[in-house]
Amino acid sequence: MNAKIVIELIGYIGSALVLVSMLMTSVVKLRVINLIGSIIFAGYALMIHSFPTAIMNICLACVNIYHLRRLLAEQKQYDLIKTDPADGYISYLLGQCAEDIRRWFPQFSSGNQAVDLAYMVSCDKNPACLFLGRQTAPGEIEIILDYSLPVYRDTTVGRFLYGCLAQEGYRTLLFRQDAPEHVPYMEKVGYTKENDRGYVLNLSSRAGD
Numbered sequence: 001m002n003a004k005i006v007i008e009l010i011g012y013i014g015s016a017l018v019l020v021s022m023l024m025t026s027v028v029k030l031r032v033i034n035l036i037g038s039i040i041f042a043g044y045a046l047m048i049h050s051f052p053t054a055i056m057n058i059c060l061a062c063v064n065i066y067h068l069r070r071l072l073a074e075q076k077q078y079d080l081i082k083t084d085p086a087d088g089y090i091s092y093l094l095g096q097c098a099e100d101i102r103r104w105f106p107q108f109s110s111g112n113q114a115v116d117l118a119y120m121v122s123c124d125k126n127p128a129c130l131f132l133g134r135q136t137a138p139g140e141i142e143i144i145l146d147y148s149l150p151v152y153r154d155t156t157v158g159r160f161l162y163g164c165l166a167q168e169g170y171r172t173l174l175f176r177q178d179a180p181e182h183v184p185y186m187e188k189v190g191y192t193k194e195n196d197r198g199y200v201l202n203l204s205s206r207a208g209d
Contacts, residue, residue, distance in 0.1 A: 007047050014041030014057075025150035028071055035064035076152075078121050078128065078160040085118040085132060093120075093127055101147055107177045108145050115144050121161050128152040131161060139171040146175070146182075158189050166203040173201040 017037030024030040042057035083090060094101065094110045101108060114134045121129035129152065132145040148157050162173070175186065176198035183199075191199040 007044065010040060010047070011044035014038070014044050017041075026153050027151065028068070028154060031064045031068045031071065035061055035068065038064065076123050076156055078123050078157060080161065080164045081120045081122060083118050083120060085115040087118065090118055090120065090130065090132075093130060097130075097147065097149065100150065101145070104147065104181050105145055105177060105179050107179065117141060119161065119164075121157055123152060123157070129157045129161060133173075136174065139169060141165070141170055141173050143173055143175045143177075155185070155189050158185070162189070162201065162203055171202070171204050173203060175199040175201075 014037050017033055017040060019037075021030050021034035021037060024033060038057045038060040042054045042061065045051070045054035045057060091110070098110075115132045116135060117131075117133045119129075119131040120127060121131070127149060129148045130145060131143070131147075133141040133143045136142045146158070146161075148154075165173070173191075174197055175182075175191065186199050186201075189201070191201045194200050
């Protein structure tokens, strides 16, 4: 492969990453992917001596770094709201987010009669997370839905929720559904796979969170 083809491939990769970043629902992911794409494309522009394009992408990279530092340093203020599974606002959010929920939790049904626990996490008065479950034993909850809205889709809202549940006396969370898209998140926040119980999260160490 000659040098010209390699340089062209670098340009295509940089362009593709900038384009893909625009598809991200998470602001952090958008900034990270856009940053990588801008750096690669700036390198490509320098190699072909397109200095205005290089300068523009270097400036874009600096803008992304600035906003990423602000996003990562920002302390989100969450509040936990305990509510009724049949609450009208919960039903409204389930309806509004139905398509996205089906992607992450394909086995979830809003008509599930086994739900007896419902929590909503808000961030700056905006809904950030819906949590529905049922108590299967003292201190144990089987999760029916643990859904974060796209803009809050990182681990901070989950860690806040689990800390609150631990303070309320819950010790164990179980997740038994087939939800492959949700597995990487569960592994990131500390769930472990147990063959006879599904994914299990021990909350006993989170009571002080």
